[in-house]
Amino acid sequence: MNPSRLRLAGALAAVVLAPAVVVAVLGAGVYVSVPAADRAVLDRVVREQVGFLAVAASLVVLVAGLLLAAALRRYVDPARRLAADVRVMLDANPDHHVTPSGPAELRTLAEAVNELAERHAKARRDVVEQVETAAADLDRERHRLAVLMGVLTIAVLVCAEDGRILLYNTAARDLLGEDVGLGRSVFGVLDRNLVVHGLERVDVGATPHEATVERVGALVRVRLARVPSGTAGAAGFVLVCDDATRPEQAAARHAELLRSSADRVRGAAGSIGAAAGAVLGYPDMPAEQRRRFVEVIAEEATRLGEVTQHLMTESPANEGQWAVTDISARDLCAAVGAILRRTDGPEIRIDDPPGDVWFAVESYAVSEALATVVRLLGERHGVNRVLLAAAPSGAAATGEFGHVDLSWAGPPLAAGELERGIGDATAVIRRHGGELWADTHHPQVRVMLPRSDGAPRPQAKGMPEEPPPALYDFELEQFQPDPAEWSEWEDGPLDRLTYTVFDTETTGFAPEEGDEIVSIGAVRIVGGRLLRTETFERLVDPGRSIPRTATAVHGITSDLVRGAPTLDEVLPAFAVFAADSVLVGHNVAFDMAFLAATQRRTGTKLSAPLLDTLLIDGALHPDHDPHTLEAMAERLGVNLVGRHTALGDALLTGEIFLRQLPLLAGRGVRTLGELRAAAAATAQARTSARLYRI
Structure with missing residues (x-):
């Protein structure tokens, strides 16, 4: 009582x-x-x-x-x-x-x-x-930092001295995986010895340490530098990572290319030498036999040229000179027109290209090369108007080429005239793997360029009120306990612990009668903040049909979960997401009853302490009824949004839990052990006695 x-x-x-x-x-x-x-x-x-x-x-x-x-x-x-x-x-x-x-x-x-x-x-x-009003300037600076971090294509992580992540951007999560998150240890995604060794190297030198590590079948290049203690309030370090897989693969391909090219050159040179020796050594050789030797020399010389051209176009050194990006044919032609308007070149008219023509090129260099061709036509042939038209040159498969045609009214270019007049522009096109030539019978120049795999997908626009895509919290340092305290759950201060708030949606209310989970949603609380950018949401195939009565509550149908992973697959991923945190739920005994069998079957244990907002409300407000999420939200001033979805209910429960913490502190409940004891003393705890046995 x-x-x-x-x-x-x-x-x-x-x-x-x-x-x-x-x-x-x-x-x-x-x-x-x-x-x-x-x-x-x-x-x-x-x-x-x-x-x-x-x-x-x-x-x-x-x-x-x-x-x-x-x-x-x-x-x-x-x-x-x-x-x-x-x-x-x-x-x-x-x-x-x-x-x-x-x-x-x-x-x-x-x-x-x-x-x-x-x-x-x-x-x-x-x-x-x-x-x-007073904090407006600070908010603007934080917004600028967030936008800057969000648009960086290179992965950046800022860590405290003990390895806890204080800042990361979306590129870091894309490269290193879902294990990246505020308050989590960087040693979960990168080898501890690598980081420790790098810090030791940095401490004795003046330049950032660089190393390459393997992660999930990919090579990641890591640069490490120190953060001075006066910069972010505490000492730490910065990790800058990028994907080194493609350069390493390109280097390997280049080595193989050199080896095969050397073999081909050696064979061709030997054949040419033998044929030339025969011709020179036998001046009275019959004409037919001499002709065959000359043909061998010509064929092998052509093969040498092909080897040389292949070596130039496939060289990774050439690839590395260009920041290749996707650009539409329409934008490429418009860029050429803009360059010519600045330099008083001939007038450009653009024939509207198909919408699916995209090139994978360094746009500025190629635009300048095309403008050079147009200027040649104006300066040497008096052409004052050029039509630019682009089209695909074959199927839209990867590695296919498209072309840009430059045509005009007047005589065509003579053979070799184009190459002699625009030598540098020709090199630019060929270093992209393309080619250009003039039609000696028609007033036209065709430029072949590599096509991209497809038009870039437009990025989804966030809601205006959503924060920028950077995730940072330099104040996290003051909230986190020492690493040794993570094992002392019961003595952990409530305002310093990390929490995972979760909820499930099911086919019914009786797991012992065959009802199953159809969805799991969770969100993390770190440093007293609900991190809406660090969430877990999975649909689960229950292996049975979903009754209409259940669908009417959560909106999940049998068709929606067909082909989704089973709970045996989802639970280990959820355990990783919830690692090193206290689990929080509303009427959490219900959710744990559904998870119990899967934990036994898969060997995945959710061994963290459990907190129930229903029992906490029973301890805080024993004279108030009921203790539902709706009643608690109304009492504590939390907006009811996203009810009856797993993630929506988890977010709502997290907001309620954060409002309960100061109320608990006002009653002298400040540690996890004290809270669990207070929850166990409530009348409502009888329904969860097995979970809250002290």
């Missing part, structure tokens, strides 16, 4: 029994004070009337008890609810209002409290407005 209720029951018993004790004491005093002769008469009267006196005493006690209970319901219970509501206003929801109840005096007090709350809320809004 709640300790406060035990104290109240004791007080009630004392008040009810007090009249009986007083009567007994007075009777004993009267009995002792009367003469002995009268005592006999008194004894006889008492014996004769003992039944009546007992009934009368019982009636007196009963009436006193009823009057006292009525007084308690009228005065004490409303006062207790009033005190709990005031505590909610102070610590969790300043906009919460007290519901007047009880006698006139308490109603008047409740109205006064509401008026005081309104004045306090107005003063608080004024202060918040002033603080927001």
